[in-house]
Ligand SMILES: Nc1ncnc2c1ncn2[C@@H]1O[C@H](COP(=O)(O)OP(=O)(O)O)[C@@H](O)[C@H]1O
């Protein structure tokens with residue numbers, strides 16, 4: 001099924017939707033998308049791509065050429081035009097003492113879909129454009145409530161669900177970033193110990209671009225009954241990307257990664273999952289399958305996938321993490 005069909009829910013072909021004036025998106029095959037690279041030079045080396053990719057993600061220079069060069073070109077055009085608009089507005093308002101605010105890109109998608117790799121590759125590529133030499137990357141896992149709180153609130157089986165995050169802290173963080181404040185602190189998370197790291201922060205100091213990546217970044221908030229309207233995380237975004245793939249593929253990637261982590265990270269006695277390094281393959285497969293089905297798949301269906309139509313750009317992956325289709329919101 002094409003993303004066009006899935007997003008709009010009408011069983012038609014991709015070709016049909018490409019010419020459908022009612023769709024809010026333009027749809028491109030990866031071959032069509034690759035042509036928008038134009039003469040953008042490839043500034044990454046094969047070794048750099050290997051260093052940037054997450055475990056199990058086979059992204060290589062060909063994929064960077066095919067998909068990410070066009071994307072970085074498009075994004076840098078957005079960044080430049082927003083910088084121009086900013087300057088024009090300041091002239092219009094006769095504001096001379098201006099505080100620059102970062103261009104914020106949100107990256108959403110399921111657990112194990114490969115958001116981190118996309119975020120790191122984009123960070124590198126965007127940092128090589130003259131308009132955005134300083135690019136920072138922050139992930140939302142640092143804003144999860146500590147395990148002690150999740151345990152107390154019986155939310156350990158809901159890690160990644162909206163209620164497991166300190167959303168007020170995310171909103172305070174993004175408000176400070178968009179206000180152009182210096183040295184804004186982003187909290188840290190360790191996948192190894194499976195918990196937030198108290199007193200460990202990343203300092204974000206007025207970058208040209210901030211990439212904000214996490215499963216929850218396009219979610220809206222329920223209005224409290226009779227309460228005041230609160231902002232959403234995505235209110236702070238200048239551009240948003242949803243990384244998409246079929247459920248069964250993401251399931252496979254999650255389980256394969258879990259099995260590989262048994263050979264690597266889980267062997268570390270500090271790993272929260274250390275006990276899974278020494279069980280049988282069959283038991284490990286069952287545990288990974290349960291974690292996927294009972295937590296991450298439920299979260300994907302209930303809270304993540306419903307946010308897809310809010311993205312400015314959807315990258316749809318097929319087998320081997322290769323991007324097959326791109327949907328770009330019409331302006
Ligand atoms: N249990 C774990 N131990 C060590 N690293 C992990 C573990 N789970 C996930 N990771 C790593 O954390 C990063 C984020 O993973 P995830 O939140 O699933 O998002 P995505 O796969 O979309 O990047 C990835 O680089 C992944 O390899």
Ligand SMILES: CC(C)(COP(=O)(O)O)[C@@H](O)C(=O)NCCC(=O)O
Nearest residue numbers: 111139140141159160214215291295
């Ligand atoms: C920490 C996560 C919620 C991802 O969070 P994110 O970085 O997207 O905010 C996820 O990796 C996770 O731990 N899920 C819980 C179930 C599991 O262990 O897979």
